[in-house]
Amino acid sequence: MTQDHELRVGKIRNGTVIDHVTGGQALTVLAILDIDGSGGEEISVGMNVPSDRLGRKDIVKVEGRELSQEEVDVLSLVAPDATINIVREYEVIEKHRVERPEEVVGVLTCPNANCITTAREPVDSRFSVLEDGVRCDYCGTLIREEFADHIGVE
Numbered sequence: 212m213t214q215d216h217e218l219r220v221g222k223i224r225n226g227t228v229i230d231h232v233t234g235g236q237a238l239t240v241l242a243i244l245d246i247d248g249s250g251g252e253e254i255s256v257g258m259n260v261p262s263d264r265l266g267r268k269d270i271v272k273v274e275g276r277e278l279s280q281e282e283v284d285v286l287s288l289v290a291p292d293a294t295i296n297i298v299r300e301y302e303v304i305e306k307h308r309v310e311r312p313e314e315v316v317g318v319l320t321c322p323n324a325n326c327i328t329t330a331r332e333p334v335d336s337r338f339s340v341l342e343d344g345v346r347c348d349y350c351g352t353l354i355r356e357e358f359a360d361h362i363g364v365e
Contacts, residue, residue: 221255226274228296228303229286234259237269239289242359244273244282252276265292281318287311288345288358314339319354319361326350 232240237256246252253274262268277297278286286293287309297305317335321328327349328336338345344355354361 222301223253223255223272223274223298224301225299226272226276227278228298229271229273229278229290230268230294230296231262231265231292232269232271232290233292234265234267234269236289237271239359240269240271240286243285243289243362244276244278245362246273281315283309284312284315285318285358285362288315288340311340314348315345319345319358321347321350321352322354322361323347323350323352326352 229240235258237258241247241254241256246254248254255270255272257270259267260270278295283295286295288311290309291311293309295305295307295309296303315336315338317337319336319338321336321338323329326347328334328347334349337348338354339348341353344353345358346353
C-alpha cells in the first residue's frame with residue numbers, strides 16, 4: 212500500500228530554508244533574524260513537525276532573503292543541528308549544516324552594563340563560544356540562553 216505525503220509548508224521561490232531547528236526554537240530563530248512580521252517578509256514556519264533525525268523539529272522559510280555568516284553563527288548557538296538551504300527558482304542550489312564558530316564578534320551585546328563593549332568605546336563585542344553558551348572575552352560574563360535578547364549593534 213502506498214502512502215500519500217503532503218507538504219506541510221509550501222515551497223519558496225527564492226530565499227533561505229532553515230531546517231532541522233530544535234523543536235520549539237523557530238520563534239527564537241525569527242528573533243535572531245529580526246523578523247517580527249512588520250517588515251513585510253513572506254515567512255513560513257513549521258513547529259514540532261516529525262523528523263527522522265531529531266524526532267521533532269522546526270522549520271523556517273524566508274522568501275527573498277539569504278542569511279549573513281553572522282546570522283548563521285548566532286543561529287548555530289540555538290539550533291546546532293540546523294541546515295541552511297539557499298533556494299533559487301524553487302530549487303535548492305546550496306545546502307550546508309551550521310557550524311558553531313569558536314567566537315562571535317560584533318553580533319551579541321554584553322548584558323554587563325560595566326563591560327567596555329557597552330560603553331561609548333569603539334570596541335566590538337567578542338564572545339568565546341562554549342559548550343553551554345558564550346563568554347564575553349572582555350569581562351567574562353556568561354550568556355547561556357536567550358541569545359536573541361542579546362543581538363544588537365553596539
